[in-house]
Amino acid sequence: MDIMSILGIIVAIGFVTFGMVFDTETMHFMFSNLKAFLxxxxxxxxxxxxxxxxxxxxxxxxxxxxxxxxxxxxxxxxxxxxxxxxxxxxxxxxxxxxxxxxxxxxxxxxxxxxxxxxxxxxxxxxxxxxxxxxxxxxxxxxxxxxxxxxxxxxxxxxxxxxxxxxxxxxxxxxxxxxxxxxxxxxxxxxxxxxxxxxxxxxxxxxxxxxxxxxxxxxxxxxxxxxxxxxxxxxxxxxxxxxxxxxxxxxxxxxTQMKLMEGEGEGIPEDGKPKKKKRKRKEKQEPVKE
Structure with missing residues (x-):
């Protein structure tokens, strides 16, 4: 399911409806205003x-x-x-x-x-x-x-x-x-x-x-x-x-190659994305007093 398409319709219709019913003077929703747009x-x-x-x-x-x-x-x-x-x-x-x-x-x-x-x-x-x-x-x-x-x-x-x-x-x-x-x-x-x-x-x-x-x-x-x-x-x-x-x-x-790079893949000169190697964390030895 394409969430962006669904959210886009909801946002577009939602904000248009908000502009129709919201009264800036009283700061209340006036749903009766919808009749004027029908x-x-x-x-x-x-x-x-x-x-x-x-x-x-x-x-x-x-x-x-x-x-x-x-x-x-x-x-x-x-x-x-x-x-x-x-x-x-x-x-x-x-x-x-x-x-x-x-x-x-x-x-x-x-x-x-x-x-x-x-x-x-x-x-x-x-x-x-x-x-x-x-x-x-x-x-x-x-x-x-x-x-x-x-x-x-x-x-x-x-x-x-x-x-x-x-x-x-x-x-x-x-x-x-x-x-x-x-x-x-x-x-x-x-x-x-x-x-x-x-x-x-x-x-x-x-x-x-x-x-x-x-x-x-x-x-x-x-x-x-x-x-x-x-x-x-x-x-x-x-x-x-x-x-x-x-x-x-x-x-x-x-653009797609940059997207791959952003997902954790490096792009060398040959054009083929390769996964970056994770660096191993070195264990720190306790400091002797």
Whole structure:
């Protein structure tokens, strides 16, 4: 479970609600203030308009993926780059000692589909260039597919404030058309302001964070699949497992290497993080008087 995503929503909604109900003069919570921020007309204009634009812009399958995307955001799959590198190095050692055909026995133990299918091509003696092209094609398709998924939420993030402004214009028109009626004047003012609020909340609390978090999840998955591709190609070329390990560690971004260093791993010049040795505490001899 991604605690940061859950806490982020709680903090964002919590502080906005706090600003709505807290009275700075009396220093008390006035929950009756919430009624002023509930307007069905504004909700219909902003939310309904945004959903309508998304329905026009994207096919029905994008709406069916919303549940899957929520699961990716709040309960993501773990992509441990160090674990992937260790697994690839072990496979490289096996291939180096017993040959590529010996990897067939290890295929059933590999959980990652991309790594499994890539090694299967190697075991079946598929040409190196063909293996590389197939893997690159799959990575390209993955990148494009995830970009389309993010575009759905990015479009929502741009449409929600736009319908907030449309609601504001509608409210202003109602105000100008009923200047003599105080009740309708207040109603038009409420629509004008609350639709802008709803649009901003939809864009900045729901759509934009969803797109950003999906991009972060994509980067994690894409990095691990890139490590797999480079590792499998190196294995098929018969490169030294030690060289493969150093090569894969050098592909990691600098921020992740610094994170490893912060968790107690040093980074030498070869690019491979190694655990720091703990210094032994020397026993102090009692001072003789």
């Amino acid at each position: 307007d069905p007309t504004s909700f219909a204009i902003t939310v309904g308009g945004t959903i309508g634009v998304l329905m026009i812009s994207f096919p029905a399958k994008n709406f069916k993926k919303i549940g899957k995307h929520l699961k990716i955001v709040f309960k993501p799959e773990k992509y441990d780059t160090a674990q992937y590198i260790d697994q690839i190095v072990e496979i490289a050692k096996e291939a180096r000692m017993k040959g590529l055909l010996s990897l067939e026995d290890k295929l059933n133990d590999i959980q990652d589909p991309f790594l499994h299918n890539s090694l299967l091509l190697v075991v079946d003696s598929v040409d190196l260039e063909k293996v590389k092209n197939l893997m690159e094609t799959e990575l390209t398709q993955l990148d494009e597919r995830h970009a389309l998924d993010r575009e759905f939420y990015e479009r929502g993030a741009s449409a929600a404030p736009a319908f907030g402004m449309i609601g504001t214009l509608i409210g202003l028109i109602l105000m100008l058309g009923n200047m003599s009626d105080v009740d309708k004047l207040a109603q038009g003012m409420a629509v004008a302001l609350i639709t802008t609020l709803y649009g901003s909340l939809l864009a900045n609390v729901i759509f934009t964070p969803m797109a950003n978090k999906l991009k972060a999840r994509h980067d994690e998955e894409f990095l691990c699949k890139t490590l797999i591709m480079e590792g499998v190609i190196a294995i098929q070329e018969g490169e030294n497992p030690k060289f493969i390990e150093e090569k894969l560690y050098k592909l990691l971004p600098a």
